[in-house]
Amino acid sequence: MPFLNLSHITRYTYRQPVSFGEHRIMVRPRESYDQHLIDAELNIDPAPADIRWLQDVFGNSVAIATFDRPARELVFDSQIRLQHMPSELQHVDIEDYAQGYPFTYSSEDMPDLLRSIERQHHDPQRQIDSWARRFVNTDGPTDTLHMLSEMTRAIKREFTYVGRPEKGTQSPIETLARRKGTCRDYAMLMIEAVRALGFAARFVSGYVYNPTATEARTGGGNTHAWVRVYLPGSGWVEFDPTNGIVGSRGLIRVAVARDIYQAVPISGTWSGFPGSFLDMTVSVDINVDRSVSDKPRPADLKPRKTTIC
Template sequence: MPNLIIHHVTLYSYSQPVSFGEHRIMVRPREGHDQWLTEARLDIDPAPAAIRQIHDVFGNSVTIARFDRPATQLSIESTIRMEHHPLESHAVQIEDYAKLYPFTYSSEDMPDLLRSIERVNHDPWRMIDDWADGFVRRDGPTDTLAMLTAITAAICRDFTYVPRQEKGTQTPLETLRLGQGTCRDFAVLMIEAVRALGFAARFVSGYVYNPAIGDGNVGGGNTHAWVRIFLPGEGWVEFDPTNGIVGNRGLVRVAIARDPYQAVPISGTYSGLPESFTGMTVSVEVDLEAEPTSARSAPSTTEQSAIPAAHGA
């Protein structure tokens, strides 16, 4: 049971003072039976004039900050302490009727899963369909979990991970053609592929860490992206095509959405000359604590806005 400290800092810099519009911040991990918070602190400089927390349509925790004074920097710093209970791939338990592919989701689940099965990327030549269909066995029954594991492993093995700071994602067709991309691109490709096979899939944004010395997970130092697929009997299961992970070992969920644009960690606006913006830096550090910070039965969670001493007005 890893006990984690997650330190996530985003810094926007400007050559002259600018005015900030509303900012939406999604950096607080979702709580559940496999991960829960013992402390959450959010420091924003300059201090917002108003701040509030909401849950979006997917149940993600969103902080909304509004500002009333200009500045040459905007710093958003999140510090999280949490307990994480990884699910290994061998622990995934699927209902008998869904263990072999193809299968049909139950009539009770289907109405709520339809939007997560719906295709969203244009594929006029059915290239994604053909690529995904290549994982269906022709010489016998297709094991559902084995097929999804094979898709995850194939993207990890056959595509080159290339970090990219720019916003947005490649289309799945671009990722197939280029054979490379970011974790976001790989997640979008896998989502579209498994939806082509009839699975309900969602985009996940969060953090990746190395649960043990010697692990080499890709995507550290920044936020990370992967996929959740609904499997009857187990529910939503994590698949990380960037690292070939099945289950949530080394993965901390922050936001879940149907599409990547709904899970952007930080979004907002500013008023000023376009050339005023000089850059953005993002730093994410995930450390494993030697001892638990607290017991699950009595978590102590705080969240506040403050002016860090290192940054002036």
């Protein structure tokens, strides 16, 4: 049950002062049974004229900031302390009726899962469908968890991870054709693939870290993306195709959404002379604190007030 000290700094720089419109910030980790937010501080420079917090339709914490003065630099500095209790693959329990594929979600769950089963990208030649079907046994029963785990590992094994700082995401068909991409490209490919098989899936934005010195994770130093699939008996289960892992070990959830564009960490507008924008840099640093003396007290597990400076 490690404690994590997480620093996420996003910096925008401009040639001359520009004005800032409304900004939407999603960097506060979600509170859940496997991750407890102990302390959270968000510093914004220049200080916003107003900031308010809300929960979106998925229950993500969102800060809305507005500004009243121009500046040549805009910095979002998020400092988090978190207790993480990750789930392991062996703790994925699936109801008997869903252990073998195919299966049908229960009548109680189906109405709430339908939009997460619905495909988001056109696949006129059924390329994603064909790729997804390769993981289904043709000569015997298909174990549900094994099939999803093998798909996760196959993306890690057969595709080349290439970091891309620019905004945007490849379509799943582009990722399949190029055999390379970023974590968000891989997440969207797997989401479309499992949806093609009838599973409910969602996009997750958050952070990745190395749980131990011997466990390396790809995607650090920036935000990370992966997939959640709904499995009766365990609910939403994490699958990280970039690292080929199942479960939340090394993964910190911030935003969960049906589509990637609903989980952008920071978005907003600015106005000024054309060509004013110079650069955007993102720095994410996660320190794993395994200090024996730092044991949580019940009061420590309650979120403290988030301060805005």
